[in-house]
Amino acid sequence: xxxxxxxxxxxxxxxxxxxxxxxxxxxxxxxxxxxxxxxxxxxxxxxxxxxxxxxxxxxxxxxxxxxxxxxxxxxxxxxxxxxxxxxxxxxxxxxxxxxxxxxxxxxxxxxxxxxxxxxxxxxxxxxxxxxxxxxxxxxxxxxxxxxxxxxxxxxxxxxxxxxxxxxxxxxxxxxx
Amino acid sequence: xxxxxxxxxxxxxxxxxxxxxxxxxxxxxxxxxxxxxxxxxxxxxxxxxxxxxxxxxxxxxxxxxxxxxxxxxxxxxxxxxxxxxxxxxxxxxxxxxxxxxxxxxxxxxxxxxxxxxxxxxxxxxxxxxxxxxxxxxxxxxxxxxxxxxxxxxxxxxxxxxxxxxxxxxxxxxxxxxxxxxxxxxxxxxxxxxxxxxxxxxxxxxxxxxxxxxxxxxxxxxxxxxxxxxxxxxxxxxxxxxxxxxxxxxxxxxxxxxxxxxxxxxxxxxxxxxxxxxxxxxxxxxxxxxxxxxxxxxxxxxxxxxxxxxxxxxxxxxxxxxxxxxxxxxxxxxxxxxxxxxxxxxxxxxxxxxxxxxxxxxxxxxxxxxxxxxxxxxxxxxxxxxxxxxxxxxxxxxxxxxxxxxxxxxxxxxxxxxxxxxxxxxxxxxxxxxxxxxxxxxxxxxxxxxxxxxxxxxxxxxxxxxxxxxxxxxxxxxxxxxxxxxxxxxxxxxxxxxxxxxxxxxxxxxxxxxxxxxxxxxxxxxxxxxxxxxxxxxxxxxxxxxxxxxxxxxxxxxxxxxxxxxxxxxxxxxxxxx
Numbered sequence: 001x002x003x004x005x006x007x008x009x010x011x012x013x014x015x016x017x018x019x020x021x022x023x024x025x026x027x028x029x030x031x032x033x034x035x036x037x038x039x040x041x042x043x044x045x046x047x048x049x050x051x052x053x054x055x056x057x058x059x060x061x062x063x064x065x066x067x068x069x070x071x072x073x074x075x076x077x078x079x080x081x082x083x084x085x086x087x088x089x090x091x092x093x094x095x096x097x098x099x100x101x102x103x104x105x106x107x108x109x110x111x112x113x114x115x116x117x118x119x120x121x122x123x124x125x126x127x128x129x130x131x132x133x134x135x136x137x138x139x140x141x142x143x144x145x146x147x148x149x150x151x152x153x154x155x156x157x158x159x160x161x162x163x164x165x166x167x168x169x170x171x172x173x174x175x176x
Numbered sequence: 177x178x179x180x181x182x183x184x185x186x187x188x189x190x191x192x193x194x195x196x197x198x199x200x201x202x203x204x205x206x207x208x209x210x211x212x213x214x215x216x217x218x219x220x221x222x223x224x225x226x227x228x229x230x231x232x233x234x235x236x237x238x239x240x241x242x243x244x245x246x247x248x249x250x251x252x253x254x255x256x257x258x259x260x261x262x263x264x265x266x267x268x269x270x271x272x273x274x275x276x277x278x279x280x281x282x283x284x285x286x287x288x289x290x291x292x293x294x295x296x297x298x299x300x301x302x303x304x305x306x307x308x309x310x311x312x313x314x315x316x317x318x319x320x321x322x323x324x325x326x327x328x329x330x331x332x333x334x335x336x337x338x339x340x341x342x343x344x345x346x347x348x349x350x351x352x353x354x355x356x357x358x359x360x361x362x363x364x365x366x367x368x369x370x371x372x373x374x375x376x377x378x379x380x381x382x383x384x385x386x387x388x389x390x391x392x393x394x395x396x397x398x399x400x401x402x403x404x405x406x407x408x409x410x411x412x413x414x415x416x417x418x419x420x421x422x423x424x425x426x427x428x429x430x431x432x433x434x435x436x437x438x439x440x441x442x443x444x445x446x447x448x449x450x451x452x453x454x455x456x457x458x459x460x461x462x463x464x465x466x467x468x469x470x471x472x473x474x475x476x477x478x479x480x481x482x483x484x485x486x487x488x489x490x491x492x493x494x495x496x497x498x499x500x501x502x503x504x505x506x507x508x509x510x511x512x513x514x515x516x517x518x519x520x521x522x523x524x525x526x527x528x529x530x531x532x533x534x535x536x537x538x539x540x541x542x543x544x545x546x547x548x549x550x551x552x553x554x555x556x557x558x559x560x561x562x563x564x565x566x567x568x569x570x571x572x573x574x575x576x577x578x579x580x581x582x583x584x585x586x587x588x589x590x591x592x593x594x595x596x597x598x599x600x601x602x603x604x605x606x607x608x609x610x611x612x613x614x615x616x617x618x619x620x621x622x623x624x625x626x627x628x629x630x631x632x633x634x635x636x637x638x639x640x641x642x643x644x645x646x647x648x649x650x651x652x653x654x655x656x657x658x659x660x661x662x663x664x665x666x667x668x669x670x671x672x673x674x675x676x677x678x679x680x681x682x683x684x685x686x687x688x689x690x691x692x693x694x695x696x697x698x699x700x701x702x703x704x705x706x707x708x709x710x711x712x713x714x715x716x717x718x719x720x721x722x723x724x725x726x727x728x729x730x731x732x733x734x735x736x737x738x739x740x741x742x743x744x745x746x747x748x749x750x751x752x753x
Binding site: 014015018019022023026030063064067068070071073074075076171 | 311312315316319320321322323340372373374375496497498499500501502
């Protein structure tokens with residue numbers, strides 16, 4: 001049996017209904033699994049929502065959880081993938097005192113090297129946006145925290161798979 | 177009532193009637209063929225009750241004495257009739273009182289539609305009087321749930337509710353309707369639900385998987401079947417019997433599978449699990465092919481999974497894909513409906529008989545009979561045993577009664593010893609183990625099968641959890657037989673305390689009331705049996721009684737249920753004493 005705990009990205013296509021987030025998160029909760037990150041948005045299919053959930057567990061555990069998610073009436077299809085099987089990103093925002101931009105030369109270098117983007121600047125603060133992988137964001141966080149961060153927030157992971165997901169065909173099959 | 181013609185999509189015209197949301201609820205129930213429902217009124221559901229009053233000649237509402245009782249009664253009704261059980265309750269405490277029954281129905285795959293009233297939509301989230309987030313609360317224990325805030329949603333949502341509750345692996349559904357939606361008028365039109373794009377109730381059966389299963393079964397020297405409630409839910413009893421007989425396979429059942437094949441069938445080898453029969457538990461770890469049909473390898477069935485049927489190839493016939501490999505790794509998974517799969521399997525099976533393998537079950541049964549069964553059914557000691565009460569009921573009902581059991585020692589005894597001639601004869605709370613289940617469930621069972629004797633077997637503990645339903649029995653005059661096996665203990669917990677907690681009987685001894693007086697207070701005929709020589713006559717009187725009847729039997733206080741697979745042990749380490 002596989003005992004190795006890995007990071008899995010779960011993609012769930014669902015109907016867009018109230019309470020479904022609750023129903024899905026309860027499946028993780030009852031097995032005492034912590035959700036590392038969660039994101040919900042509309043998908044490539046009209047009227048269909050897509051959840052992206054990151055969890056750490058063994059493959060045999062995630063298989064069982066996928067089965068229990070798929071069995072929910074309003075879930076169309078659920079998939080799980082390892083990090084190697086997907087293209088994924090997270091996004092974050094830093095709010096930093098504007099003075100530092102001029103007083104600490106180093107900050108300008110950090111911004112350039114990290115490929116972060118300045119979203120807005122005013123007299124009091126500027127906002128920096130960075131998209132990338134978790135470790136890149138964490139690196140930028142460490143570098144900037146030396147100078148003081150007024151506010152920081154990071155989004156959940158969003159991901160697309162390298163392989164095709166045959167969800168559209170599944171829905172087309174139902175309509176016929 | 178206004179009638180008007182409304183143009184709907186695709187240019188078709190339909191005649192609709194303009195009615196209130198609450199009347200629509202009743203019309204939806206009638207359209208789904210509902211003739212009885214169980215419930216309890218209250219503020220937020222009053223408009224619907226007002227309509228129930230108008231429609232009382234078509235729809236029989238049974239007023240239980242607690243909302244939990246309504247859920248269990250609906251479960252008993254659903255399990256016997258094969259139809260959806262319907263429950264109605266008000267918001268807040270009315271709704272939360274349903275939760276235990278809903279959870280019970282979820283884990284035992286019983287189709288229920290529960291309709292709850294809710295505060296008016298403008299009050300949602302404001303901590304209004306009797307407001308509770310029942311959709312949030314019931315989410316983990318329902319197959320599906322939904323809140324309605326507009327009358328126009330009522331027909332579609334209720335149609336979906338019935339479809340979801342009954343199709344595929346059945347389960348409970350809750351529909352919460354705000355009070356303003358009940359009052360609102362709209363153009364009513366009802367269409368039954370026939371499909372939901374995100375929901376596949378029955379997975380496609382792969383013919384290859386059936387061929388692989390047949391191959392393994394045909395090659396097997398020591399095959400064994402364990403069937404569960406899936407057989408009863410898919411009405412596959414005949415197909416199962418044909419498979420068993422053709423391939424000559426000794427077949428055991430889970431607690432919820434009981435009665436699908438008659439007890440007297442020579443290939444019926446008894447119950448598996450913690451207090452199941454000796455032979456099927458022992459030989460689970462000796463068979464070469466284990467065929468599981470419509471069961472879910474509950475931990476009370478398997479004991480230690482690391483020592484469960486490791487030597488066997490496992491075939492799993494199952495409608496719910498999430499059950500495959502959940503607990504026991506299968507070699508061949510046959511997805512789909514049992515009735516369909518088993519009839520396909522039948523034609524591929526070779527005729528077989530496995531006489532030596534059968535003999536092993538007979539030999540082990542002889543040991544169990546000598547060490548356990550004989551003393552349970554025909555005791556020589558002074559005190560009465562639960563087993564001899566069951567034996568007496570068997571003899572007098574001739575195995576034709578529906579046995580409804582509660583939870584605990586008496587339940588294990590009832591399931592072990594009750595004789596069943598026909599399917600859908602054993603109603604009990606298996607997965608959730610809900611004490612208090614039996615009395616209200618017996619009410620629903622009897623209403624679903626008025627021509628059959630329904631005997632509730634209940635312990636003195638569980639009886640007192642829903643004893644108020646005697647009021648429902650009195651008011652509806654539903655003639656159920658109630659047998660309380662009184663040992664003045666929470667017997668199963670006491671047994672564990674004796675075996676695993678050095679006889680420290682923490683909070684398990686019960687000082688009980690005069691049960692006969694209580695029954696008589698509800699104008700129910702009642703009798704108490706203390707001595708063995710009174711038993712047969714008392715059971716006879718009970719079975720002959722045309723009305724409801726209460727029989728208390730005082731049994732030995734500290735008897736234990738054996739055989740027993742101790743918690744966490746392997747099924748083959750089953751103890752006989």
